[in-house]
Amino acid sequence: MPEYIAKKSALTDFFKALSAGRRLLTPQGAGDQCRLAETAPDQVKLDYVNTHMSPKTLFFPQTEKLMAFHKDASKPDANIYSCAGDKAVPTVVFGLRPCDARGLSVANKVFQNDRFTDPYWKGKFDQTVSVGLACAAPAPQCFCAAMGGSPYGLTGLDILAFRLEGGDLGLKAGSEAGEALLKDLKLESADLAAVFNSQQAAAIQAQGVAPDYRPIDEANLMALFQDPHWLSTAENCLNCGVCTFFCPTCHCFDIQDEQDEKGGVRMRNWDTCMSWLFTVHGTGHNPRPSKTERVRQRFMHKLKYIPLKQDGVRGCTGCGRCVAMCPVNIDIRAVALKMCQSSAPSQA
Amino acid sequence: MPALEDVAKKIRESAKRLLAEGRAEVVVGYRRGTIPLTTAPFFARTAEECDQLVWSNFARINLANYLPGRKKVALVAKGCDARSAVGQVVENQIPRDELYVIGVPCTGMVDNALVAAKEPRPIREVVETTDDSFTLKGEGYSVEVRKEEVLRRNCRTCAHRTPKLADELAAPEVPGATPDDFADIKALASKTPAERLAHFKDLIKDCLRCYACRNACPLCYCPICFVDETRPQWLGKSNDPMDTLTFHLLRGLHCSGRCTSCGACETVCPVNIKVREFNRILELTVQKEWQYEPGLSWDQKPPLTMFQTDDAAEFIK
């Protein structure tokens, strides 16, 4: 597949064409105000680090109504639930970072697979064209390469954009739909493989020497689970759940019903395995009674259970949000190294 | 200007001594963080582990939060944190003789959001040697920042920087800052109820209900917080503004007359909510009604935890 070029002088036209018939969302605002927002084609920015929250909020918001009913007895459907999910609108997101696109593809396999389809996620996800922007200069907290990704990775993206010298954008298709769209846009095509590869190599190098986390993949699950390090690893954890709320792959939710005199809703809200309430049973018994079990769950899920279920793909994509946001500096890279040690053959 | 390393040395020496003497089984302090602008709470149980203890301009978390239920514990504490620890003793969360306070007279801790506003470029390294400035380093730059310019707002108005009730001090005493004048809070009080509601709704509009503020707070030691109760469930769980506001208002009320303005709630909030606004209103009220400041005495109970038959109770009328 060849690559394409969107000329610097025609970037507004490119974004106009890309978003024809769709709303255009791009990262707007700096630092912790950076979020995906509806953008006019001439207002797209290329100089952000990453959005503060992960883009999962697009398909899986903090609170989402699933069903609703009213209590107006004069109508035949009184007190009967009907679907009330957010309306999906055709969307193109420009500027996803490759770690987040990969993260969304991990979450997508949870919400859409051969066993279930979540209509609320699917409706929005399937109507979204995902265009990434490669990270030529990864931020200090980034470690996507160590987690098996790349700052120029295409997983989960229809198209990946990368910046060329002089301000043009190189474009590479990541899916058939992306390829078809690029063809439609009637852009100049070019062979940019050499530029792409050298930019990618430099960006990976900028992340420093990647630790080798493969011992976790090879380790015995129970050996990892029973290792005594969890006690000290978890000791300073606040169990706040910030790590899970910010993570692009964390997807757990809690279903709640609420009603007033006029009607009621069934909704789902983000939940977090860091809360004791997440696992407490109706009997009062809690299989994860202390923060040690809860912290272990989070890291085992990211680094062992998800890879077991998703053909080796890790549940952490190295976006660095939890590392930057954890109030007490529980760093998944340090935890992963402990897990590597605990899986040494002598203990396996 | 004490060098941070000198303070750290003092902390390590004391920590080792307390462990060796059996006075403490664990020393709760700070270790260096894995990323710039952070430290991490650290639990030292051996002399070797004590060598990881540091002192820093980024020692923001209030370690008294880790005290309830512990035995034989030594705590590294700034002025505000030591007051929280005293409060926990007063509130029977830890017996006085199980606790040893290594106090660190403090010149304030850094607000990372202010640092980011000053230096938007990615920061790869922070070099700090004294407690009045530090150097930020990134791709092709190195800038010095004076701490005074990036202090957390609670630190800017902290009148009790020296932990006077500590069992020992790891650095020379420092003078307190000019106390909070509560000017904004007094101005708010003159607004209409509708304006005040709008103010509070705006304050919490980005809240994620992650409860990091509560979990980092040394006052929030309830085994089950009212927001987590399920039988009955007192509060909705969505991002509905009234439910979110109810959480903040009730938490504020529960902390009234107990909050030492350590700022842990604001430090940990991932979306920079000024959580302390709620506490400050009540801090002002308690100061006015009872001339009480928490954490300055080992035996004086917070006014709202007591009942006195001769209470004038003017404020209720």
Ligand code: SF4
């Ligand atoms: S690891 Fe950090 S962010 Fe996650 S629950 Fe624990 S304290 Fe909160």
Ligand code: SF4
């Ligand atoms: S675990 Fe942390 S670094 Fe990994 S994807 Fe989630 S938020 Fe990002």
Ligand code: SF4
């Ligand atoms: S830490 Fe911030 S976001 Fe989390 S519950 Fe408290 S105010 Fe809300």
